[in-house]
Amino acid sequence: MGRAFTIREVPDDVARRLKTRVAEAGQSLQADLLSLVTREAAEPTLAEIAARAERYAVREVSTEGILAVIDEGRADR
Template sequence: MTAFTIREVPDDIARRIKVRAAEAGQSLQGYLLSLVTRDATQPTLAEMADRAERYATEDIDIQDVLDAIDAGRTGR
């Protein structure tokens, strides 16, 4: 596993992070790891745009849209 070091964190930011970790019932290390993990696992805006572009360029015709609407209505 890799270890990270963050230098020159302003005192007020460090205090806020420590308070948030305590409120979450986590150690500072655990809290920061959860923040880094969440950030690293979320798609970036560029990845989301690429995904949207792929979906937008799929061959979908009017009948596909109407079938999807009908399927949604019957599921209610």
């Protein structure tokens, strides 16, 4: 079972715009907000992206290594 969230002190104009948008789209406010929160939670944070890049980063690159990769690319032509 999922959790329930409450957002307090939503400005009246924001609440009105959201309700208008979802009504025009034929959705409920709950469904729209759940979709928004789900999309946001699925996106990695900058810290997660940086950690992933760090795991895949090559720490030391030699001139010989670079030239070898260039040669491999040329050989595949």
